[in-house]
Amino acid sequence: MGETAGRSLRADAERSVRAILEAAERVLAEEPGASMEQIAAAAGVARTTIHRRFANRQALIEALASSAARRLAQAVDDGRPDTAPPLVAMHRITANVLQVKSAWAFALELPTDPDSEAVALHQDIARRCITVLKRAQDDKLIDEAADLDWVRRVYYALIGESLRGNADADPDALATRIIDTLLHGARPRS
Amino acid sequence: MGETAGRSLRADAERSVRAILEAAERVLAEEPGASMEQIAAAAGVARTTIHRRFANRQALIEALASSAARRLAQAVDDGRPDTAPPLVAMHRITANVLQVKSAWAFALELPTDPDSEAVALHQDIARRCITVLKRAQDDKLIDEAADLDWVRRVYYALIGESLRGNADADPDALATRIIDTLLHGARPRS
């Protein structure tokens, strides 16, 4: 039957839920149309167990999206976007996000209902991201006439591109390149 | 039964194939798991007709990917990547590509077999893209130490990001912003 809001599961049940979500990410990333059976097998769990925790395939998907979004939000917070110097915050946040995104790529690019928890989290993350960029702008690192929302979207795109193929490279090295490209582009250095 | 290599179809049959491919792009872009029935309906065609032209769903998908890749290659060629001045070529190519990609976004981001026609075309396009960048580098528009493959990937990412939401904006305006961002980033202008 499945539940939508899980209130205090038993320890082993909680472990099952985690295993299912991780398996779903792994399996669906390779084959978005994979069956519940395949996900269950990858999780080392019976298919019926999935149905006990998640009413629908849809419910599973949304739980997956929410779970990943929460991790991403945590990754951003860990970079101290409001207090650390802009460049430091950007670097730390980028490195953190790269790690979360490489492990939860599928779940994080999932199209979700406009009134789901995941979208709310993503909006919050975007807001925090803009805040950091604004602080960088105040420090003259970004042109004062720049459209910060475009800058943020470019930033997202650079992160996404960095994870194609380089999924297991050093996050700090990737972060350095991302920020350098974001701020300076490809032009010759003066 | 369906055919893989279509040799000289009758005029109306050719029209059907086009309608099917366009409908497939439209429908699958919104719902990647859509049924043949839905695609057929969107194409104004009976489902059996699709099966007559394409052996199975997979064959349809591959034909879709190839068709879109050919259009993209054409869009690049139209920008004269080998002869026009680098900046002009980049602008024209970008504007052309934006139009093709906005109409065939799904088909162009389709994961395909490594030995399909589509991948070969995409590799060819990537080569042409690198060529233009190299010419821009020779003209001191791009740092001589820059990793051109990274620059190309950033370029792709900027194009992709520009098509999120702005699918129907002026291609020339978008192209201008893309190239400006690619070359100069977000830093203050000196």
Added chain:
DNA sequence: AAGAACTGCAACAGCATTGATGCAGTTCGA
């Protein structure tokens, strides 16, 4: 240790999709 929560397994009905086929009617091309 006892009861509750949890799980695997087997089995079920329902459903949608796929791919095929035959046929009658139309549309094209030479």
Added chain:
DNA sequence: TCGAACTGCATCAATGCTGTTGCAGTTCTT
């Protein structure tokens, strides 16, 4: 205009997925 190509429609079997239920056995919690 004549024949071949093409299409829609109705129908078919096969298949795989979903979601549910009952039960017996295991694992957690207190």
